[in-house]
Amino acid sequence: MNQFALMKLTYPQYPKVPTGPRRTLLALAVFFFLVLVVWLLGIIYVYFHTGAEWGIPPAFAGNTLSLHTPPAKWEQLQPELGEAPDEYLQSEIEAAYLEAWQALNYAYREKDNAIWKDHFAESLWPELDSLLSQQQAFQVEQADLSHHLYLYAFSLDKQLVAFTDKGVLLKKKIAPTTEGEVLYNDLQAADFDVVMTLDDGRWKVRHLRRKTYTPQADGVASIADSVKVRSRQGHFLVGHKPFSPAGINYYPKATPWFDFWQQFDSTVIRQDLALIKELQLNTVRTFVFYELFGGSALQDSMLHKLDTFMDLAAEHDLKVVLTLFDFLPGYAIRYYGSHEKHLRQLLSRYRHHPALLAWDLKNEPDLDFETHGRNTVLDWLAYMAGRARAYDPDHPLTIGWSAAGEATLLKDKLDFISFHYYRTPDSIGIHLSNLRAEIPEKMIMVSEFGLPTYQYWWMPGGHSEEEQARYYQAFLDTVAVHPGTSFISWTLYDFPNLPDNVFGGPFWKTIPQKHYGIIRADGQHKPAAGILSRWDDH
Amino acid sequence: MSKRINMLQAMLKKVHARWLILMITAGWIGCGQNPTALYDTTALSAKLTLTDSIVQAGQKCSISARGAGVPIDSNWLLVWTGTYGDVVFRGQPADSLIVFDVPVLHFQRSGLIQLSLTRAGRVVDKRDLQIVPGPPVAVLESYAGNKTMVAGSRQRAMVMAIPKDTFENVAPAGSSVQFQLRYPGKEAYLEERTLEHLVSGVEIPAGERTGKIIIGVSSERARSSEEAVELTPAWPTQCSLDIDQWFPYADSRQNLVLRTGFIRDAANNLVADGTTVLFTVYEREQLVARYNSFTTGGVARVHIENPDRETDWKIQAQVEGQISSNILRLHFAPYVTELPFVYAAKERAIIAGPLSANLGQLVTDDLRVEVQLRSPHNTYSFSGLTENGFCKISLPFRLTPGVYQCQITAGGLVVNQEIKLP
Numbered sequence: 024m025n026q027f028a029l030m031k032l033t034y035p036q037y038p039k040v041p042t043g044p045r046r047t048l049l050a051l052a053v054f055f056f057l058v059l060v061v062w063l064l065g066i067i068y069v070y071f072h073t074g075a076e077w078g079i080p081p082a083f084a085g086n087t088l089s090l091h092t093p094p095a096k097w098e099q100l101q102p103e104l105g106e107a108p109d110e111y112l113q114s115e116i117e118a119a120y121l122e123a124w125q126a127l128n129y130a131y132r133e134k135d136n137a138i139w140k141d142h143f144a145e146s147l148w149p150e151l152d153s154l155l156s157q158q159q160a161f162q163v164e165q166a167d168l169s170h171h172l173y174l175y176a177f178s179l180d181k182q183l184v185a186f187t188d189k190g191v192l193l194k195k196k197i198a199p200t201t202e203g204e205v206l207y208n209d210l211q212a213a214d215f216d217v218v219m220t221l222d223d224g225r226w227k228v229r230h231l232r233r234k235t236y237t238p239q240a241d242g243v244a245s246i247a248d249s250v251k252v253r254s255r256q257g258h259f260l261v262g263h264k265p266f267s268p269a270g271i272n273y274y275p276k277a278t279p280w281f282d283f284w285q286q287f288d289s290t291v292i293r294q295d296l297a298l299i300k301e302l303q304l305n306t307v308r309t310f311v312f313y314e315l316f317g318g319s320a321l322q323d324s325m326l327h328k329l330d331t332f333m334d335l336a337a338e339h340d341l342k343v344v345l346t347l348f349d350f351l352p353g354y355a356i357r358y359y360g361s362h363e364k365h366l367r368q369l370l371s372r373y374r375h376h377p378a379l380l381a382w383d384l385k386n387e388p389d390l391d392f393e394t395h396g397r398n399t400v401l402d403w404l405a406y407m408a409g410r411a412r413a414y415d416p417d418h419p420l421t422i423g424w425s426a427a428g429e430a431t432l433l434k435d436k437l438d439f440i441s442f443h444y445y446r447t448p449d450s451i452g453i454h455l456s457n458l459r460a461e462i463p464e465k466m467i468m469v470s471e472f473g474l475p476t477y478q479y480w481w482m483p484g485g486h487s488e489e490e491q492a493r494y495y496q497a498f499l500d501t502v503a504v505h506p507g508t509s510f511i512s513w514t515l516y517d518f519p520n521l522p523d524n525v526f527g528g529p530f531w532k533t534i535p536q537k538h539y540g541i542i543r544a545d546g547q548h549k550p551a552a553g554i555l556s557r558w559d560d561h
Numbered sequence: 562m563s564k565r566i567n568m569l570q571a572m573l574k575k576v577h578a579r580w581l582i583l584m585i586t587a588g589w590i591g592c593g594q595n596p597t598a599l600y601d602t603t604a605l606s607a608k609l610t611l612t613d614s615i616v617q618a619g620q621k622c623s624i625s626a627r628g629a630g631v632p633i634d635s636n637w638l639l640v641w642t643g644t645y646g647d648v649v650f651r652g653q654p655a656d657s658l659i660v661f662d663v664p665v666l667h668f669q670r671s672g673l674i675q676l677s678l679t680r681a682g683r684v685v686d687k688r689d690l691q692i693v694p695g696p697p698v699a700v701l702e703s704y705a706g707n708k709t710m711v712a713g714s715r716q717r718a719m720v721m722a723i724p725k726d727t728f729e730n731v732a733p734a735g736s737s738v739q740f741q742l743r744y745p746g747k748e749a750y751l752e753e754r755t756l757e758h759l760v761s762g763v764e765i766p767a768g769e770r771t772g773k774i775i776i777g778v779s780s781e782r783a784r785s786s787e788e789a790v791e792l793t794p795a796w797p798t799q800c801s802l803d804i805d806q807w808f809p810y811a812d813s814r815q816n817l818v819l820r821t822g823f824i825r826d827a828a829n830n831l832v833a834d835g836t837t838v839l840f841t842v843y844e845r846e847q848l849v850a851r852y853n854s855f856t857t858g859g860v861a862r863v864h865i866e867n868p869d870r871e872t873d874w875k876i877q878a879q880v881e882g883q884i885s886s887n888i889l890r891l892h893f894a895p896y897v898t899e900l901p902f903v904y905a906a907k908e909r910a911i912i913a914g915p916l917s918a919n920l921g922q923l924v925t926d927d928l929r930v931e932v933q934l935r936s937p938h939n940t941y942s943f944s945g946l947t948e949n950g951f952c953k954i955s956l957p958f959r960l961t962p963g964v965y966q967c968q969i970t971a972g973g974l975v976v977n978q979e980i981k982l983p
Contacts (some may be wrong), residue, residue, distance in 0.1 A: 038870065065981045077634065102755075103718060103722060104719075104721075104762045104764075105758070107765075127645065127646065131646060135799055147645075150645065150670065151645060152647065152664075154643075154645055154646050158647070158648065160649075163646065163648055165646075165647075175757065175758040175760070175762050176721065176758070176762060177702065178706060178719050178721050178762070179707065179708025179719040179764070180705055180707045180708075180718070180719065181705065182704060183704050183721050183760075184761055185721075185758050185760040186758070187758055195642075195647065197640065197647060197649060204681065205682040206640075206649060206679060206680050206682055207640045207647075207649070207677065207679050207682065207684065208682060208684075209677065209684050211642060211675060213673065213675070215644070216758050217759075217760045217975055218731075218759045218760060220704070230723065230759050231644050231645065232671065232672045232730075232731065232759060233642075233643065233644040233672040233673045234646055234672065234673050235673055235675075235689075296815060301576070391943070412577050548611070
């Protein structure tokens with residue numbers, strides 16, 4: 024007698040247990056039900072354990088028109104007709120005009136014609152609506168990037184203004200609304216004659232006419248020769264003296280990444296920079312986080328901290344490679360204006376500083392190729408590199424690629440080539456030779472390299488401190504036989520803690536990040552520190 | 562031959578050989594395909610062709626592309642970049658050309674058009690097309706301001722004009738714009754200006770005479786609506802004060818009517834209606850009253866009630882706190898000439914009357930009579946109004962019997978007399 028028959032005898036009130044195919048179906052139904060329950064529980068778990076990502080989501084950034092306006096300047100304020108407006112009116116008119124451009128950009132991107140009613144006179148609405156309707160099959164993304172305003176007329180009753188906007192640069196990308204390749208991607212240049220009138224208390228564009236482009240100078244003042252840094256034939260010249268960078272990436276031991284700026288401690292930094300100097304190094308590389316520093320409007324509080332850092336570096340006779348735009352939320356065209364404002368403010372402020380060695384435009388942008396699109400990222404880099412050159416022609420510019428294989432990208436726009444290297448030292452020589460063959464005239468800098476030291480029985484793949492020392496030895500030996508090559512190692516300290524908003528993911532990825540330092544968390548030097556300090560012996 | 566076939570068969574039996582043959586075949590087929598548009602470098606030699614590089618608004622020109630060896634298909638795009646944005650047109654093959662049919666609507670908006678020939682996302686050629694606006698027609702945009710100026714002042718107004726063509730494009734730079742201006746009481750005159758940077762304009766100085774400056778603007782066949790700027794009087798520079806009507810007795814009933822002379826500005830313009838004039842009244846160097854009035858036709862008037870007792874007034878007018886008139890000095894004599902009164906014990910009242918006025922007539926009704934009774938210890942005050950020349954003032958029973966000094970005042974006349982209350 025089987026167990027089911029026994030059950031039936033003992034509990035006759037229970038229904039008959041299915042057998043055969045029906046039992047199989049029942050089992051499958053139960054299985055899938057359990058899968059569904061587990062899946063739902065997983066969703067709930069992930070929902071409550073997912074924090075906000077760092078940076079403003081692009082959808083929000085587009086809602087504030089003035090947030091992404093580009094740099095603009097009144098080049099001429101004495102009109103031929105009427106009287107010059109006072110400062111308040113100048114800024115009002117300028118702001119209204121730039122917002123009109125943002126409204127146009129937004130309307131084309133979002134296919135929303137409601138926004139331009141506050142920025143354009145009613146007589147223009149039919150034309151703008153017609154243009155928008157003709158763009159229905161296309162996705163147009165555009166950003167205005169430069170405005171130089173020349174006032175022609177300002178009426179005596181302060182109701183009408185006419186000016187010419189020269190040297191306007193428009194970055195445009197057109198793609199089909201449905202899936203498809205980009206149809207058009209170009210940087211346009213033109214001048215515009217503009218008439219604006221005061222309607223219902225708002226300055227609105229009443230007439231606009233496109234005309235031939237007039238190039239405009241950026242008007243960058245010269246700086247003292249002693250602080251200029253040039254890159255020549257694989258070497259740097261600081262003033263007129265040759266300089267070979269030998270450096271380290273720097274965060275304080277207890278406050279890496281965002282905490283470095285948010286819990287800025289000049290006493291700790293002073294001690295650390297003195298330590299770096301004792302290690303016979305001459306360069307530090309550090310990071311300016313785009314959002315943390317205020318985006319397009321840099322915060323004074325953050326700038327003062329960066330001032331202090333640069334001053335401390337100068338005090339210790341150390342040069343600084345400033346890496347920009349770290350943790351950048353996006354590369355879309357509509358952000359170009361605000362990114363350029365950020366770039367201009369930083370470069371204008373620090374190009375005079377004696378501690379500045381070079382600008383690293385972006386840290387590991389190749390890692391963003393997959394998320395943001397390779398061409399989109401490269402377009403952004405090409406544009407920003409051009410602007411960086413214009414805002415500071417007196418310091419070398421590079422891009423810190425994550426891999427040697429990408430290091431030749433945009434090489435013609437850069438003064439020196441840099442990449443990061445975390446593989447075995449055996450192949451670094453091959454990469455350096457290949458790069459040198461392709462780029463014979465520019466310095467090559469390995470701006471991050473290193474080996475983590477950890478040894479946990481439950482986590483294979485770690486390295487001892489001796490292995491790290493041998494790694495550094497081999498690396499420095501290789502660099503020494505490749506002229507025109509410099510280095511910045513990763514990093515000074517082991518970090519007891521890592522910020523969650525920088526390193527998410529499984530522990531086997533985050534644990535090594537704590538142990539790249541050449542100095543332990545307790546302050547004791549690892550053998551690699553001694554190797555590095557003798558870099559000049561090679 | 563058969564030996565070779567056997568060898569071939571033996572080789573094909575080996576799996577790796579089959580895969581090798583398959584890969585080679587696939588590669589051959591792949592290499593044999595026509596290159597994709599993205600990598601077709603011959604496409605880079607295509608050039609845009611325009612029948613005209615400068616056209617007037619509303620006139621089309623033909624746009625095509627050609628080039629040696631370029632593929633003639635519909636994968637070519639023309640990006641038309643105008644003043645406000647971009648439109649994309651797909652090319653159509655036509656014989657050895659790629660033709661772009663751009664609707665005439667796009668040729669109506671003037672300005673510099675950038676034409677970009679693209680293929681597979683790459684810009685192959687660029688050309689500029691200048692669309693020139695037509696001559697000015699229809700209604701000309703005009704803006705006049707400030708709308709009001711003070712006559713004879715250094716103020717200036719301005720008229721800005723924007724002539725447009727049939728398609729609402731601003732007229733070509735260099736277009737002539739005529740401003741005709743007519744000041745009050747003067748002949749019209751012409752100011753000619755040139756259109757630059759989308760606008761033209763003329764400054765209008767303030768004239769001497771009040772009134773309207775009428776302005777008309779034209780440019781070829783375009784006309785503006787009439788514009789006007791008002792010239793208002795300037796600050797007053799002269800003001801006099803005269804009497805219109807005066808009853809020189811303190812009857813507190815008749816009105817003193819004063820009037821300013823014509824108040825004018827430095828250019829002899831009457832001040833604007835509604836100009837405030839302040840009349841101040843002093844009585845024995847004490848300010849007793851202020852009256853605001855407003856001008857009509859350059860003159861302000863004020864009506865002031867006569868005082869109730871004999872007094873001297875000094876009156877002056879001031880225009881908007883700026884200028885003052887001459888001072889009028891007026892004496893008001895007592896209105897009542899006789900003021901008899903008795904104490905009527907039966908009625909316990911003081912009966913004053915008959916009160917006579919300056920012409921021997923009875924005083925008018927409702928003239929105020931005031932009585933003051935003074936004893937060594939107290940002073941009591943009472944009042945009443947006249948009727949038919951008499952005034953009866955009842956005394957309250959709380960008054961203690963005794964002798965009182967009685968003073969009666971009416972119409973500026975004061976009489977004292979002793980009375981005895983039983």
